[in-house]
Amino acid sequence: MILKGFEALQQFLEKPRNIVVVGHRNPDGDAMGSTLALKHYLDKKGHKATVVVPNEYPEFLHWLPGSETTYRFDWQNTQSQKAIKTSDIIFLSDFNALHRVGSDMQNTLENYPNDFAMIDHHQQPDDVTYMYSDVNICSTCQMVYQFIEMNHDLDLINKEIATCLYTGIMTDTGSFRFRSTTSKTHRIIADLIDRGAENDKIHNKVYDTNSYNRLLLLGQALSNLQILPSYKTAYITLTDAEKKRFDFQKGDTEGVVNYALSLKGIIFAAIFIEDKEQGIIKISFRSKGSFSVNKFARTYFNGGGHDNAAGGKSDLEMAKTVTKFTSLLPEYQKDLEISYEN
Known part of the structure; x- marks a missing residue:
């Protein structure tokens, strides 16, 4: 303190x-x-x-x-x-x-x-x-x-x-x-x-005050969910077009990343959200156990936060951002394996 x-x-x-x-x-x-x-x-x-x-x-x-x-x-x-x-x-x-x-x-x-x-x-x-x-x-x-x-x-x-x-x-x-x-x-x-x-x-x-479109957007996000079991990692993407299709309002993606983290065996979760207005990909990271998403976000995605909850951003387009993210995972495979006992 x-x-x-x-x-x-x-x-x-x-x-x-x-x-x-x-x-x-x-x-x-x-x-x-x-x-x-x-x-x-x-x-x-x-x-x-x-x-x-x-x-x-x-x-x-x-x-x-x-x-x-x-x-x-x-x-x-x-x-x-x-x-x-x-x-x-x-x-x-x-x-x-x-x-x-x-x-x-x-x-x-x-x-x-x-x-x-x-x-x-x-x-x-x-x-x-x-x-x-x-x-x-x-x-x-x-x-x-x-x-x-x-x-x-x-x-x-x-x-x-x-x-x-x-x-x-x-x-x-x-x-x-x-x-x-x-x-x-x-x-x-x-x-x-x-x-x-x-x-x-x-x-x-x-x-408990969701709009109909917010629930549809959640459905789209979950349909975009990808799982990488070798790294105990899951991630979600949302493009600007998908957001517009469901009349995205500020706060509609709040907590969505936690759905990825809730999967059995998953230690590390991320959501990548395209923000064309700012020209960036906004990222939220979540983890279980000792794996620090704060350090991960600070090192690679100009962000930070807490050990188990952090944010970041990328100036790359969505596909390149996801490729960058997944290419980093082999370096942390052992850390993810010992991070949390299921």
Whole structure:
């Protein structure tokens, strides 16, 4: 764990401040849950907090308390820039480096004259003035809970904050099934339920509100599934044309890679998603056991994340990206064989 400048941050926040809370590009449940929970908490402490995210996030997260006040930097640029320029400090939530917000917003943040405070659980964080970083914690939302606890403010957690935090912990732990889910995580979840988080309703809003086209897209993805048993690996591809055929909406591919990892005997899974707008292939990696997809993504696909869940990208076309991926597997055959006992 890295805890840098915590007491100084506490002193800084003793007076009311204008604060911006930023999440990463393509925000997921943990990013939106943690940024909105921080906003509600800071507001209750007497500050004026605004959430700014780089771009749109999935519709199944729009119901989160406070979502309607969130600015999207890409199409609410004037409001976002004003909030940033008039802020006294910026909290960076659920990401470890400024490039994770995309080049346009990155340029703005790099020119920001005041301090950053980072709360994040990803590896190799950038150095900022105030930092709470712990790669062993399952989600940034759990870290926000512990940040509030360190400030002796658990009594300030109301239903809205509890709902946001529960959502982020639930989504980043795969509904509490990943190895990073600890007994402490479950104790925190129990406390959040006691403070108003309605676990059944939250799960329904996130996972059980599929559109017809989203299910058809899932069917297409599963029909594209390829298995490489010699390497205990499976991967899925989705082209831009396939996405358009099923009226792709942001968030529609969330969690699809886990279907590949769920196959018996599979240790390493990937999904390759064509993004013509950015001119890249977006990649999500998942693994079981000791095989680090974080190291794999950092080494070969300009990405990173956690040991068992990471992302990356490729500037090559789909076929060449897949060829590059499969050509690397023989080098890791022994690692994959011993990674996890089935």
